Amino acid sequence: MRVLSWFAGTLVVIALGVGASTVMRAQTSPTHARTVAKPVVVAAFNGVEANDPAPQRMIPRPTPDPSPTPPPAAAPAAPAAAAPARPAPRPAIVVGSTQQALINQDRAASGLGPLTWNSCLYNVAKSNAARMAAAGAISHANGPQVDLTCGLGHQAGENVGWWSAGINDSQLNTMFMNSAGHRANILGPYHYVATAWVVAPNGAAYIAVEFS
Numbered sequence: 001m002r003v004l005s006w007f008a009g010t011l012v013v014i015a016l017g018v019g020a021s022t023v024m025r026a027q028t029s030p031t032h033a034r035t036v037a038k039p040v041v042v043a044a045f046n047g048v049e050a051n052d053p054a055p056q057r058m059i060p061r062p063t064p065d066p067s068p069t070p071p072p073a074a075a076p077a078a079p080a081a082a083a084p085a086r087p088a089p090r091p092a093i094v095v096g097s098t099q100q101a102l103i104n105q106d107r108a109a110s111g112l113g114p115l116t117w118n119s120c121l122y123n124v125a126k127s128n129a130a131r132m133a134a135a136g137a138i139s140h141a142n143g144p145q146v147d148l149t150c151g152l153g154h155q156a157g158e159n160v161g162w163w164s165a166g167i168n169d170s171q172l173n174t175m176f177m178n179s180a181g182h183r184a185n186i187l188g189p190y191h192y193v194a195t196a197w198v199v200a201p202n203g204a205a206y207i208a209v210e211f212s
Contacts, residue, residue, distance in 0.1 A: 096122065099195040099209060102173040106186050120150035121194035121210040128160065128208035129198040136200060138162050143210060152192050152212040157185040159209040167197045167205045176209075185211055 095101050096117035104114040124146045132138050138160050147156035159182045161172050176182035190211040199205045 091116075097195045098169040099173060099207065100193055102169060103186050103193060103195075103209075106173070106177055110187055112187060115190055115193040115211070118150065118152060118192040118194050118212070120152070121147060121192055121212060122196060124150070125194045125196035125208040125210045126198070128158070128210075129196045129206045132160065132162065132206040132208070133198040133200040133204075136202075136204075138206060143208065147210050147212045150192075150212060153190070155189065155212070157188055157190065157211040159185050159211075160207065162204055162206045164204050166199060166203055167207075172207055185209075 093104070093114045094117040095104070100115065100117060107114060124143055128141060128143050131141065140158060140160060143158035143160075144156040147158065148154070159176055161175065163171060176186060188211060192212050193209065195207060195209045197205050197207045
């Protein structure tokens with residue numbers, strides 16, 4: 001568990017992950033210089049004949065064979081190769097929140113595939129965000145363990161946080177990415193995600209992000 005205090009208590013975010021393959025480390029996307037090769041044009045030359053051909057000489061014609069052997073039958077043409085089967089198209093990525101869209105942008109910047117929305121994870125996220133809003137504090141309960149019951153894989157993770165001035169997806173995403181534990185979840189080996197905000201009576205907003 002990793003706790004990050006922000007703006008003297010204004011923002012606190014906590015990351016949690018479970019599963020045999022969960023790796024809690026920051027990942028970076030180095031910049032690679034790319035050299036664009038100029039196209040090479042290859043000219044094709046036709047064959048040419050010499051202007052001074054070799055002298056011709058008489059070649060006697062062969063005597064025809066009275067019983068010529070019939071030419072061999074042509075070999076049957078080989079069957080045409082079957083066209084390779086086209087791979088099935090990937091299912092469309094479903095985006096259910098602004099926070100998820102920002103997460104997928106972060107993953108794309110690191111060369112990772114996007115996460116798609118899952119309604120089971122959303123129910124977990126909404127429940128945890130409501131619990132934190134009612135308590136007036138952020139905390140992890142059993143989010144990742146409940147995420148696993150959605151049957152989406154053998155690993156799960158959770159990011160939680162709050163913002164005193166209400167819902168602010170870009171601010172929370174920035175804070176998550178600046179924290180090693182939260183960044184590890186965002187760039188983790190997951191395929192599904194869901195996020196939920198709940199605003200407390202005092203105007204503070206609490207967010208839960210569930211990964212699996």
